[in-house]
Amino acid sequence: MDKPVLVDRTVIVTGAGSGIGRAVAVGATRAGAGVALVGRRESALRATAEDCEAVGGKVLVVVADLAERAAAGRVVAETVDRFGGLYGLVNNAAVATLGGIEDVDDDAVEAMFAVNAIAPIRLLRAALPELRRAEGAVVNIGSASGRNSSPRAIAYGATKAALLHQTRSAAKLLAADRVRVNAVSPGVVVTPIWGGVGLAPDVVEERLDSLRAATPVGRLAEPEEIARWVLALLDSRSGFVTGTILDVDGGLSA
Numbered sequence: 097m098d099k100p101v102l103v104d105r106t107v108i109v110t111g112a113g114s115g116i117g118r119a120v121a122v123g124a125t126r127a128g129a130g131v132a133l134v135g136r137r138e139s140a141l142r143a144t145a146e147d148c149e150a151v152g153g154k155v156l157v158v159v160a161d162l163a164e165r166a167a168a169g170r171v172v173a174e175t176v177d178r179f180g181g182l183y184g185l186v187n188n189a190a191v192a193t194l195g196g197i198e199d200v201d202d203d204a205v206e207a208m209f210a211v212n213a214i215a216p217i218r219l220l221r222a223a224l225p226e227l228r229r230a231e232g233a234v235v236n237i238g239s240a241s242g243r244n245s246s247p248r249a250i251a252y253g254a255t256k257a258a259l260l261h262q263t264r265s266a267a268k269l270l271a272a273d274r275v276r277v278n279a280v281s282p283g284v285v286v287t288p289i290w291g292g293v294g295l296a297p298d299v300v301e302e303r304l305d306s307l308r309a310a311t312p313v314g315r316l317a318e319p320e321e322i323a324r325w326v327l328a329l330l331d332s333r334s335g336f337v338t339g340t341i342l343d344v345d346g347g348l349s350a
């Protein structure tokens with residue numbers, strides 16, 4: 097795979113303050129993009145901004161709670177105001193509360209749908225005029241839990257299945273406009289998300305051990321291993337790729 101090229105492109109990365117989003121943001125600036133870093137924690141976004149600036153990148157920090165209805169429009173407006181346009185949207189922000197049907201309460205279910213499945217629709221809608229103008233690209237971050245049945249993450253898996261479904265529908269809808277929509281579906285990645293899944297730390301460790309054992313390559317991924325495929329899908333040289341769900345999961349879904 098060639099080095100991704102995003103020179104003079106502007107990309108929004110949600111959830112850019114940690115994990116996969118941070119790796120995508122740093123990689124995108126390294127590839128030449130101006131990047132809008134979106135999330136709730138300003139300090140985390142500022143830390144990512146420093147990493148981006150250290151590789152010569154231009155960034156904008158947008159503190160926003162994507163569960164709020166008005167957030168998407170503001171994120172896009174501030175980005176276009178700063179950079180003069182918009183080429184790419186990476187819907188990466190998510191919350192995860194794991195468990196079966198009796199373990200996850202309504203508040204957690206609604207919070208997950210709001211951020212993981214509804215915010216990407218709002219962001220796409222708000223970004224669409226600019227994406228059409230730029231013949232841009234969207235990459236949604238799914239999950240093996242949305243690809244496969246996930247009895248131990250039933251509501252989270254449902255939000256990710258919704259995101260993967262909208263990826264394929266939007267790809268068909270927007271292909272004539274030359275706006276591409278793809279998804280990367282990670283397996284298990286070492287990121288802070290595992291600290292907030294609503295399970296005790298020892299249960300998380302057990303879960304990660306069993307997921308490692310279930311992953312054919314026998315290990316968990318680092319965020320950069322996911323980010324490189326996100327960047328490749330953003331690159332306009334991937335112009336014939338749309339509606340694809342790319343499993344980057346060590347063989348978990350094979």
Ligand SMILES: NC(=O)c1ccc[n+]([C@@H]2O[C@H](COP(=O)([O-])OP(=O)(O)OC[C@H]3O[C@@H](n4cnc5c(N)ncnc54)[C@H](OP(=O)(O)O)[C@@H]3O)[C@@H](O)[C@H]2O)c1
Binds near residue numbers: 111
């Ligand atoms: N790690 C894995 O094993 C794994 C596996 C499959 C898929 N994924 C997916 O990969 C993506 C990135 O997750 P990650 O593993 O890198 O975890 P992470 O480090 O926890 O990243 C999630 C990001 O989402 C942001 N976020 C959460 N709620 C938000 C809200 N209401 N508004 C705005 N931003 C919000 C968080 O920032 P703030 O807290 O600052 O808002 C955080 O930076 C997610 O879509 C996740 O579902 C991860």
